[in-house]
Amino acid sequence: MRLVRYGESGSEKPGLIDDENILRDLSEEIDDLAGEALSRATLDKLRAINPKALAKADPSHRIGPCVGRVGNFIAVGLNYADHAKESGMEIPSEPILFNKAPSSIVGPHDDVIVPKGSDRLDWEVEIAIVIGEEALYVSEDQALDHVAGFCLCNDVSERTFQAQRGGQWMKGKSAPTFGPLGPWLVTPDELGDPQAVDLWLDVNGERMQTGSTATMIFGVKTLVSYISQFMRLMPGDVITTGTPPGVGMGMKPERYLKPGDIITLGGKGLGEQRQTVKAYEA
Template structure:
């Protein structure tokens, strides 16, 4: 099941993608893809609907972030061994956690804004995990039962703000538009093994990232179990699980986004995003 949100920013409506790629409106059955709508029983009700009975949306509407009302946007840093090595950082003993402001979230094809004075804006394709059931003190064996689904994330980063402004990485991760989510929330039952997905990122048509979730240091189950010992995970919370090598910061010489550059990031079975970088006025 591929769920989505469409419409102008702040006015998105819930929908689903039918077997023919048609966009069907779900607003007659739920208010938004957020919170309680992601609980297992709610997802089961959506799955029981006949897509052909839902209104077909004509035209080419904007696709919004695939989850609304995100409470926590959590990110796991250096979760691919070869990415940690390209960044010149130690392999972590425990999942590295930082937060991305929810105000950074945008649609998968919205422009990415290069902040004023910034010249080191980078790309990071990541597997996103969307929580569907509250999780507190869960074991690895229990963890996957708390997942509503998966999505593509681009953890856009400004490296000087991340590494040189002191404090937490959050400073370089939370600028407006630095959190494209989607295009779809793919239900957990449609992703048999989240540790066997190919991730790619192209910049201006050049393939720069090409990895697999099989090389994660910490698996999705391990990440959820660990985070659930720190705080309760709630339906609609999003976890970005780390990026494979190929980011601009790790290149020699380093390479960063300029206005007009085009990013295309995708994950096998979860869809693709396309963002144009532009200066933030």
């Protein structure tokens, strides 16, 4: 299934994209695509519904982030060897984890706002994992049993805040609009192998990133299992898994986003995002 949330920010309704790419309303079945609605039991219930029996929704609606009420927004750093190289850092021996604020999450086509004081605003196309069942001390063999699905994420990053302001990376990862998610939450049966997803990102129509999840250092099963050794993952938690090479920080000379730039990105089976970069207005 391809599940969505549509409508104005803060008032999104749950929906489904059918095989004919028609947006269908799920609000009679679940309140939101969040929490317990992401469980195996609920997803199985939704999967059993004939999509044509669901009301059509107006396709002009805004598409919101594909998961609601996110509790933990966890990110993985340097998870592609070639990205670690372009960043001038060693390949990690264990996953590098940091937080993004859940308040950074926006829809896949919402504007990206340049935060106050920013001078090195960067892009990162990633595949994100959405947790559907509680996970604590799970094995790699059990890991996918706890996954509701996958989605596209632009891990927008402010490199000066991240690297030169002291402390944790989350300073450069958590500003409002720094976490576009969606357009869809794609269930595992729909996506297929999560380690065979091609990813790409363009800025103003110029290809910047091309990669594949096949080259991740730590795959999806490893990440879910590993993170569950340190915390209890809850339904609706999001893990964004790292980016392939081609970020602005890795270019020579470095290149960063500015107001007016258009970011487009996509992943095989995950859909596409499009954001316009805009200046902060008080």
